[in-house]
Amino acid sequence: MVNSMVQTPKGKEGDTLAPKTLEAALASLAQEGAIPYAGGTDLMVAEDERRPFLFLHNIAELQGFSEDDEYYRLGAGLTYTRIMNDKRMPALLVEAASQIAAPAIRNAGTIGGNIANASPKADSALVLVATDSLVRLVSAAGERVIPIGQFLVGRQKTTRRPDELLVEILMPKRWLADYRFTKVGGRKALAISRVSFAGLFAAESGVIQHLALAFGAVEDTIVRRPQIDGLLIGKSVEEARALSEEWLAAWDAAITPLRGRVSARYRKQVCLNLAAAFLKSRLESTD
Amino acid sequence: MRCEIEFTLNGATTQWAGEAGRKLLDVLRDEFALVGVKCGCREGECGACSVLMDGVLVNSCLVAMGRLQGCEVLTIEGYRLTERFKVLDRALANRSAVQCGYCIPGMVLAAEALLAACPRPSDAEVRRGLSGNLCRCTGYNAIAGAILDASKEGEGLW
Ligand SMILES: Cc1cc2nc3c(=O)[nH]c(=O)nc-3n(C[C@H](O)[C@H](O)[C@H](O)COP(=O)(O)OP(=O)(O)OC[C@H]3O[C@@H](n4cnc5c(N)ncnc54)[C@H](O)[C@@H]3O)c2cc1C
Numbered sequence: 145m146v147n148s149m150v151q152t153p154k155g156k157e158g159d160t161l162a163p164k165t166l167e168a169a170l171a172s173l174a175q176e177g178a179i180p181y182a183g184g185t186d187l188m189v190a191e192d193e194r195r196p197f198l199f200l201h202n203i204a205e206l207q208g209f210s211e212d213d214e215y216y217r218l219g220a221g222l223t224y225t226r227i228m229n230d231k232r233m234p235a236l237l238v239e240a241a242s243q244i245a246a247p248a249i250r251n252a253g254t255i256g257g258n259i260a261n262a263s264p265k266a267d268s269a270l271v272l273v274a275t276d277s278l279v280r281l282v283s284a285a286g287e288r289v290i291p292i293g294q295f296l297v298g299r300q301k302t303t304r305r306p307d308e309l310l311v312e313i314l315m316p317k318r319w320l321a322d323y324r325f326t327k328v329g330g331r332k333a334l335a336i337s338r339v340s341f342a343g344l345f346a347a348e349s350g351v352i353q354h355l356a357l358a359f360g361a362v363e364d365t366i367v368r369r370p371q372i373d374g375l376l377i378g379k380s381v382e383e384a385r386a387l388s389e390e391w392l393a394a395w396d397a398a399i400t401p402l403r404g405r406v407s408a409r410y411r412k413q414v415c416l417n418l419a420a421a422f423l424k425s426r427l428e429s430t431d
Numbered sequence: 432m433r434c435e436i437e438f439t440l441n442g443a444t445t446q447w448a449g450e451a452g453r454k455l456l457d458v459l460r461d462e463f464a465l466v467g468v469k470c471g472c473r474e475g476e477c478g479a480c481s482v483l484m485d486g487v488l489v490n491s492c493l494v495a496m497g498r499l500q501g502c503e504v505l506t507i508e509g510y511r512l513t514e515r516f517k518v519l520d521r522a523l524a525n526r527s528a529v530q531c532g533y534c535i536p537g538m539v540l541a542a543e544a545l546l547a548a549c550p551r552p553s554d555a556e557v558r559r560g561l562s563g564n565l566c567r568c569t570g571y572n573a574i575a576g577a578i579l580d581a582s583k584e585g586e587g588l589w
């Protein structure tokens with residue numbers, strides 16, 4: 145049975161298999177509902193040869209990097225190796241990238257794939273959640289820019305429509321100076337995090353200007369609770385110390401870890417310890 | 432989804448047709464009989480399947496064939512023919528750094544990728560460069576030492 149309507153994508157012309165322009169990629173996504181393929185390091189773990197992949201690596205718009213006063217603009221197709229080798233990249237992101245897996249995975253794996261895969265363990269996604277980054281989604285019909293928290297909505301669940309590509313990530317520059325990124329994992333290389341943590345802090349004249357924590361590998365999605373951290377924003381160090389028990393109790397109530405290989409209680413305790421240690425160290429250095 | 436692609440395999444222009452989602456690892460071993468490419472895990476954890484794709488180290492178990500249109504793939508069988516290989520080969524032999532050998536093709540290509548980017552690495556850099564390649568036999572010290580030796584002896588090659 146030969147279906148003459150089905151065309152074999154010819155790689156040589158580079159048309160439908162690995163389009164060279166964003167426009168061409170979006171046109172074929174709109175028609176065929178193909179699966180975007182960036183580095184393949186999440187996709188190819190599954191054994192399914194028949195998936196209709198759309199290869200993204202030739203699209204220049206996905207490889208860009210620029211910055212303006214407000215944002216770093218990161219192309220979704222940037223690999224971890226590219227991020228680590230580019231001096232202009234934000235240090236927090238470089239730190240997260242350099243702790244991901246091993247060279248071969250970092251050479252192929254992309255920041256966009258890390259986000260679109262929507263794993264609660266994703267390390268660069270954790271950083272982007274902690275920094276309240278935005279994602280730019282583009283389809284043949286138009287584009288939208290939304291907070292990453294509205295993009296990642298569950299385990300392997302995003303609000304991406306099948307005809308959209310994640311093209312760019314906008315990372316706000318404002319609060320990046322003082323951060324901590326920690327992975328509590330098993331083996332050093334290759335270990336996907338058991339619990340991961342990113343925290344940002346800023347104070348001026350003894351008053352907390354910014355506090356943002358995010359936890360990975362603990363719930364179905366990366367956890368960020370601006371209302372909880374907001375308890376301490378605008379407070380003096382003294383006030384923050386007095387409120388820190390309340391703040392930690394709020395985090396305690398907010399985190400409901402899933403059962404996994406590492407027990408739920410252990411993971412939750414690690415989160416709370418990381419939160420408390422981060423706040424303590426920042427309040428001390430502000431004093 | 433089927434595709435037809437053209438890529439360079441160990442220096443030779445090569446046509447291939449088949450499922451675009453097929454793993455490069457399987458095609459190299461089963462269709463091109465390049466069995467120096469080893470299969471340890473099929474999920475990116477062990478590095479036994481390492482190859483160079485456009486000069487960059489990748490795990491061939493995590494590369495879909497459709498990705499290769501226009502690319503250059505180098506396996507250990509192609510790399511064997513280079514001067515650099517001879518230096519690494521000798522260095523590994525001098526330190527008796529090879530036991531069962533299963534991890535070695537991947538280790539050698541990881542070493543090549545490392546030395547190409549960083550010709551005089553420190554011990555820590557070597558270990559970082561090999562961090563995606565598991566060895567169940569040697570405990571890594573002899574392999575890391577051999578790569579450091581090669582980086583000195585191969586002066587000018589990398
Ligand atoms: C051995 C091993 C170790 C790993 N270690 C880590 C680790 O330490 N930390 C970590 O965070 N991750 C880790 N990973 C997971 C993986 O490498 C990363 O998540 C990587 O960033 C995925 O990117 P990719 O380009 O390979 O994605 P792909 O596999 O190509 O795609 C992943 C998903 O995203 C979609 N997608 C990709 N690009 C786009 C786009 N532009 N628009 C819309 N959808 C898109 C795909 O359709 C797919 O659903 C590891 C994986 C392996 C195999």
Ligand code: FES
Binds near residue numbers: 476492
């Ligand atoms: S077989 Fe590819 S990394 Fe193990």
Ligand code: FES
Binds near residue numbers: 533565568569
């Ligand atoms: S020598 Fe046996 S696995 Fe490395």
